[in-house]
Amino acid sequence: MTHTITKYGQPVLEQRAEAITEFDTPELHKLVDDMFDSMYAARGVGLAAPQIGVGKRIAVIDLTTGEDPAQKIVLINPEIVSREGSQTSEEGCLSIPTFREPVTRAQKVTVRAKDASGKEFEMTGEDLLARAFQHETDHLDGTLYISHVSPLKRDLIRRKIRKLQKIGEWG
Numbered sequence: 727m728t729h730t731i732t733k734y735g736q737p738v739l740e741q742r743a744e745a746i747t748e749f750d751t752p753e754l755h756k757l758v759d760d761m762f763d764s765m766y767a768a769r770g771v772g773l774a775a776p777q778i779g780v781g782k783r784i785a786v787i788d789l790t791t792g793e794d795p796a797q798k799i800v801l802i803n804p805e806i807v808s809r810e811g812s813q814t815s816e817e818g819c820l821s822i823p824t825f826r827e828p829v830t831r832a833q834k835v836t837v838r839a840k841d842a843s844g845k846e847f848e849m850t851g852e853d854l855l856a857r858a859f860q861h862e863t864d865h866l867d868g869t870l871y872i873s874h875v876s877p878l879k880r881d882l883i884r885r886k887i888r889k890l891q892k893i894g895e896w897g
């Protein structure tokens with residue numbers, strides 16, 4: 727089932743999400759499936775639960791946008807356990823559509839998380855995957871990528887969004 731993506735301005739996006747304590751339940755598996763459906767429908771490569779209005783520590787990533795089911799990644803209660811190097815490139819977010827800004831992130835990151843059945847694993851990613859790990863775990867702490875751009879640019883984006891809200895073109 728596909729859910730509407732929450733847009734910047736909705737409080738759930740800027741709140742710390744709650745840890746998952748019960749694994750391998752039908753509800754959790756359905757939520758994960760819904761997150762993939764919603765992400766693919768929106769043509770994203772990553773999605774955090776707050777982006778469908780659910781304040782839980784779950785993120786999904788698929789850099790192939792559904793082309794290769796083996797590349798689907800589910801991160802529950804993720805934690806970044808190591809960061810190395812740095813990379814800068816343009817970043818966007820399904821919750822802040824049409825905007826993109828350069829963001830500096832670690833180049834290589836290891837994340838520790840659980841899957842939907844509760845099994846703990848570690849995964850190391852570089853470049854775009856490392857960026858996705860950082861962007862999505864940030865979401866679970868209520869942090870959006872615009873927190874990592876200059877205050878000047880952030881204010882400009884906020885002003886533009888306020889204008890879009892006024893004319894009813896921001897959900």
Ligand code: NI
Pocket residue numbers: 818819820821861865
């Ligand atoms: Ni995002």
